[in-house]
Amino acid sequence: MHFTSETSSDGVVERRFVLDGVPGMLWHPDGSGLGGRPLVLLGHGGGQDKLGPRERARRCAARFGWAAVAIDAPGHGERARTAQDERFATETGQLLAAGRPISAWVARHTAALAERAVPEWRAVLDALEGAGGEGLGPVGYWGLSLGTVIGIPLAAVEPRIVAAVFGLAGHAALVEPARQVTVPVEFVLQWDDELQPREGALALYGALGSGERSLHANPGGHLAVPEFEVAASEGFLRRHLGCAAPVAD
């Protein structure tokens, strides 16, 4: 893990890094290391990048004393696009412009993305575990939409993740890995999601193997998750990760 820059403002440090060609960003409270601190993996949405969850990351560090980390998903942000990524972007645009459903098409492509992304996230955890010196604190995952398409197969195989916020996804290919997720989950669903049919999302929630799994549904489209659900997701993670020393007011 090669750190390339570091800035600090309002008590929160932002450190850019590259790991095996994957660019990422690490946040934590100023004047402290990672050791023993709860860590949240923030998975961004499709078309976004590692800076998409920046506001959430800064809140996590400032309010709860957590560290947070995000990486560019394959084909996103600073990463080179493969021919497949280019084709996906072009054809998705064409389907949307034609008013045709994109769910199955997105499902196929993002499942391929997830196969590449899961080992990248695990490598980030390995690197941070080594870098911290004192080891990692409890690890949570928080990512909706593409963040869930990657997060569910990740949580299915990564025992360091102890709680996860998922949602805005319901592709049938996720059902099998969802059965293998056993940690507590909060699952966010938009009742009128134009990108993700409701039935698929309900079925995915139902498939989760977790003993504790809460579905939080609200009216509105894919991008209309209410602000109070962000606070609810934070509260859920706080219940499972605990708090560290937050940034002083």
Add this chain to the structure above:
Amino acid sequence: MHFTSETSSDGVVERRFVLDGVPGMLWHPDGSGLGGRPLVLLGHGGGQDKLGPRERARRCAARFGWAAVAIDAPGHGERARTAQDERFATETGQLLAAGRPISAWVARHTAALAERAVPEWRAVLDALEGAGGEGLGPVGYWGLSLGTVIGIPLAAVEPRIVAAVFGLAGHAALVEPARQVTVPVEFVLQWDDELQPREGALALYGALGSGERSLHANPGGHLAVPEFEVAASEGFLRRHLGCAAPVAD
């Protein structure tokens, strides 16, 4: 409204009352009146009575400074049972013993209960509004199962209710009044509810006319609502009712 007894412990007053033959219980912080204070109407479940929500009521008063009120539903608690009530209790027991579905049967009977209960709740609000002197603060409703069968038609017609927690219900007869509910709602659903088929509950949530309506679903049966959902319901009501001076620690 005739108050028949008053006790106080741990900073919370409990006052029994009778209004037009309906027995009820009022809770509020000690050493204060009702005036201007948020008020929560607590609807009990089937087979319970006004003391069923007692723990919730005491928490509301102690932690948030709210007043809370509960009344015996028709045929419940200290109230005389009609021949219809007796028949309902007997036949429900027989159906359950025979392992037969009771949902439709319960729906028909509880809809009749609700018709009797709605004007009783409104009379309680009228009486408390008069008794408080300073008028009522914002009013919330919190009741699951039978509490929702009564609460949805109540909230559909009672403009003093500004927010409501419903759930564990999904009878088709509730869909029409649900469309007339426009205040924020948190709707609690048990994914494996043996008394209330999931599809009916999802449809009822979907029918609510409220711009803000959150569905909170969790695994388990009718009686297995997780403790953290109680805290979530309190947080929801707190967001909409505000806080008054709580009981001092």
